[in-house]
Amino acid sequence: MAQSAPLILRLVASSITAVNRAGKIIRDIMNEGDLGIVEKGKNDLQTEADRSAQRCIVTSLSRQFPSVTIIGEEGPSNCEVPADWVVTDSDPQILQLTCPKELLDVKDHEVVIWVDPLDGTSEYTQGLLDHVTVLVGIAVGDRAVGGVIHQPYYNYKSASGDDVGRTLWGITGIGTGGFNPQLPPEGKRIITTTRSHSNTVVQAALDALQPDEILRVGGAGHKVMLLMEGKAHAYVFASAGCKRWDTCAPEAILVATGGCLTDMHGNKYCYNKDTCHQNVGGVLATAKGQDHGWYLRNLPDTVHQTLV
Missing domain, CATH: 3.30.540.10 (Fructose-1,6-Bisphosphatase, subunit A, domain 1)
Structure with missing residues (x-):
């Protein structure tokens, strides 16, 4: 078999x-x-x-x-x-x-x-x-x-x-x-982000998106799981701090639920064997039903200028 x-x-x-x-x-x-x-x-x-x-x-x-x-x-x-x-x-x-x-x-x-x-x-x-x-x-x-x-x-x-x-x-x-996908609550915006790798650009992105609540937790896998289980609407990390092995598995599962993961410019990451390992454009992931484009449009210019 x-x-x-x-x-x-x-x-x-x-x-x-x-x-x-x-x-x-x-x-x-x-x-x-x-x-x-x-x-x-x-x-x-x-x-x-x-x-x-x-x-x-x-x-x-x-x-x-x-x-x-x-x-x-x-x-x-x-x-x-x-x-x-x-x-x-x-x-x-x-x-x-x-x-x-x-x-x-x-x-x-x-x-x-x-x-x-x-x-x-x-x-x-x-x-x-x-x-x-x-x-x-x-x-x-x-x-x-x-x-x-x-x-x-x-x-x-x-x-x-x-x-x-x-x-x-x-x-x-x-x-x-292996889990029961859930939609995040309507009428509010909960964003998950880094617990220990923040900087002024990361914070500027969060401020521009005006979340009702910020969940600062460790691990890219854990953050994406919060989206898939309805505990957060978006994962926002305006930094080049994570790598392809951090996002490949979470992206595949998130997309299979109807969500989306890109860099902070809206570009999909490449996962072939010759690609660079660093996610130089940061990470923006959104749960199923969320307007990924809204997050991209509302990011400040400092994010786009810093993450090329």
Whole structure:
């Protein structure tokens, strides 16, 4: 069954099992208490959980799809991967889906997988565990077409064991699973933005949009999830601070719900293997039913002049 399914379905199905295993690794490392923190740059941390989760995901997927390009945030690793970190089974429900015609004949060389093994590292080190996600985005050509977001600490305050965590997925032309999409409330404007990477331009964009409420949280995956679950209307980040592995998976799932994600000029990001990793134009994402163009039109000139 697995080998006869279209490549896109097999990629998503295998990514789901890989991120679930990575989520357990992240929890195990936190429980052991030695996070192994390394400072990659200003406000840019890496932990043993980042490194280990990436080794789990990249090794698991590359064993099954050796000809597919995989780009991970933490770069390549020569470390040996424990056998129980390598998962090669697939989510059977995904394999049974009907693949849209435009994705039926996708070839390995056309695909790029973007991996952020632990989105929200700073929040992870500070114990803000609800902000943490694991992201696997699947691009065909230039576009994000499939995404998987795992929340390793979803429901962790009231559950235990296998009941902790959840996994969301989305595929262009099919839809989403793992959560119940909701529309944000009418009659108000709730904007989510960065918790720890603000500056004068970021604040100018927020001021111009006159939100009724601002949700400052960590992780691009977490912010986009707020849109999809009806807790915010838009995600506004007028800075070049995030990368393709931050947005590929969230964009694919958001678009599958009817939302939109672009840079601050309204341009779609490119996700092919040769593209730059930095999202130099910032991020503007809107929930289903929101007027994306309104946000673009109401951004101040300082944003457009700064983010080229």
